[in-house]
Amino acid sequence: MSTSSQPQFRYTQTPSKVLHLRNLPWECAEEELVELCKPFGKIVNTKCNVGANRNQAFVEFADLNQAISMVSYYASSSEPAQIRGKTVYIQYSNRHEIVNNKSPGDTPGNVLLVTIEGVEPNDVTIETIHLFGDIVMYVILLSRVYPEACMLRCHSELISRPFAYANSDFSHYAIACDVFSAFGFVHKIATFEKAAGFQALIQFTDAETASSARNALDGRSIPRYLLPDHVTSCYLRISYSAHTDLNIKFQSHRSRDYTNPYLPVNPTAMEGLMQPVVGPDGKKQEPQSNVLLASIENMQYAVTVDVLHTVFSASGTVQKIAIFEKNGGTQALIQYPDVTTAAVAKESLEGHCIYDGGYCKLHLSYSRHTDLNVKAYSDKSRDYTISDPSLLATQVPGLPAAPNAWQNPQGVPVHHGTDYSASAAIQGQLLAGQVPAWDPNFQARLPYGSVPGQTYQSLTAPTYVNVARPAGSSPLSQPGASSMPMQQQQQPPWANVRQGGAAELGQPPYYSR
């Protein structure tokens, strides 16, 4: 269309009763905008803190002529428009009304979402994140009501080592308490790591308390002296969460429920903190967990949820999977029902490659998570514990999916076109010992043309098929893998793969053609 090819005219503004203001001072208040604009007419709407730097705004006049009068006034004025002595640049907006789509984050609630940003990706080590996490916990937790108690309760190590903690340096927390003044009783806290950085959900009694905390802390920087030396700055970005009541399952170093002192302490966190496991080499080992963290090295090929499910199912039932990017690499969390299964998986898969040739090498460690909160069905995550028709059909071949399984509580698209009876039949064939062809959907994503020496055929038969069929030089078929449960011989993990891939894409299974 011709309309799409006119970015060169972007700055030639046609008049609008909405004005776009930029170069505003930091955290410019609506009142300051109104002060500047109201001499020219009636302001009916504003939108502040727009843009990545939150230094732009929109002002909507009641009448177009009022907007024109303001623009033309400053166009010919010797004195530029200013707020707090800073020149403000004004132009017509390319829209004709302000749509105050208040983002959910601006809709007040009693739960705040705190994001710590302003950190170089490479600076974010686990240790750094821990430190940030602690700070946020301290900061937010140090409520006026229980300053001492909160200070004590909020530190992860205190769960198990109160006396060690009592001797440690409290100055940081005093500072934190001082800098981030207290706002009221904090009911619950959940912390987690996102691509955006470290985040925490902080539940207050009510929206008023939450908003006073937000107003005071949003955009504030955590003081340098509270941060590791190499981190130059670090900002708190605070918005409102849509949550009203956090579901805290354990008291742990990641989450707290201050309203329920009887809530169990996360046994995993407890275990790890009580007696830091020391390996034979004397190095500290991370506490065990039912959730594995997999870092994927040399990731030449797409590693999908289904691929991971296949690989990690060899050791036992996989409950949930989440794939994410971190520090430029790909990582995944794999949740098992228990620590033992996870330990078996870690033992048998550590250092192995998903594909021959050293591609997609797995490095496994125990995650701090115990229960992943993932979308039931996305391209980056899967919750196999949710009763979903496609999963039911996968996990219970031959069993018709229960009618109510079609009710999808997660709002995940349901692919009604999938023929599950056909799937079950095919699965029967697979179980009868047929070597499955590789899912063409995966083939399409594999850069098979770019790998010298790799034939298309070798890619269509991924190495990890050998998990169930020890043969060749595949790392996954090395002796270490012989500890795989025998049931895998009868029910190869890859039996699930193609179906999952097909269902994900909403296509009929390719093998039914």
Next chain:
DNA sequence: AGCACA
């Protein structure tokens, strides 16, 4: 210093 929000 250059256009929101899903």
